[in-house]
Amino acid sequence: MNTFARLLTRTLVFAFIFSLFAVPTFCFADDGDDTDFDNDGKDDIAVWRPSLATFFILGSETGQQLSYQWGLFGDIPVSGQYSSNLRPDLAVYRPSNGVWYFREWDSDLEFSETDSVQWGGFPGDQPVPCNYNGSSRQDIGIYRSGIWYEKFSPSFSEEAIVAWGSASDQPVPRDVDGDDKCDHVVYRNGLWAVLLSSRDNAESAQVQWGSAGDVPLAADFDGDNIHDFAVYREGTPSLWLIRESKSQGLTSRAISWGTVGDIPVVSDLDGDDEADIIVFRPSEGTWYALLSRDNYLAAQVQSWGLAGDVPVVRRGASIP
């Protein structure tokens, strides 16, 4: 069998395996992971500046520029919709004490209240917030050497512990089977290992996509409400490799975008419920976006941020 035939056979096997698990849904899921702070249906461009412990947000609706100090140097931004509020909360996770600090908006773009929850704090703990229980809100999660510790929003009274992965794996929690609950997904040198929430975490699936050294990303690029496996391969230019779930992986896209030193970002700036392809270039403080609305053919460029800033983006492996 030649290489192409082997590749095709392998792809078909994976496609078959995944087609068994994909649960079609016909409503847009709110994973609670957006960055639409001004609530106009479009994600906003935002950065977290560690030196000032400040969020800088460019509102998409009116171009309003907002900045809010929240947290301390050394914190990790983990914004998302944890509260029952309509807007994403400003949130940081503090590795030194394992406390998650939330600041909630009201409808006037003012802050109504604050909250904090202790969850994590062991050396090496990785925050993995995601909507694990399907409540349309983001839950708190900590990945610790292959164990996922979760605390469900908004009350944070219920917890879950799930074993999936190993210490060297990269956790990439996303909904890849389309049941509106985040799956426990780990990336291991090109292999994606998935514990399927649609099968009550009792069954798993594996997909080969990408290779060692790639940055794993997962988002819904093709608009079928199922997150697609994707990797960012840094180079000159960098390459985005996207495996489309709408065809169970029989179709894919390879798009050159970005260069060495850029930070890949997944967000929905045009608000069409399909992920846009974006890089933040720290050396310039510039966002370069290819919008899904334009079939990734036209570039949108926006200055926002400085070197050292952390892009505030949809959750996944892009958390620093």
Ligand SMILES: [Ca+2]
């Ligand atoms: Ca917005």
Ligand SMILES: [Ca+2]
């Ligand atoms: Ca799922």
Ligand SMILES: [Ca+2]
């Ligand atoms: Ca998809």
Ligand SMILES: [Ca+2]
């Ligand atoms: Ca989009």
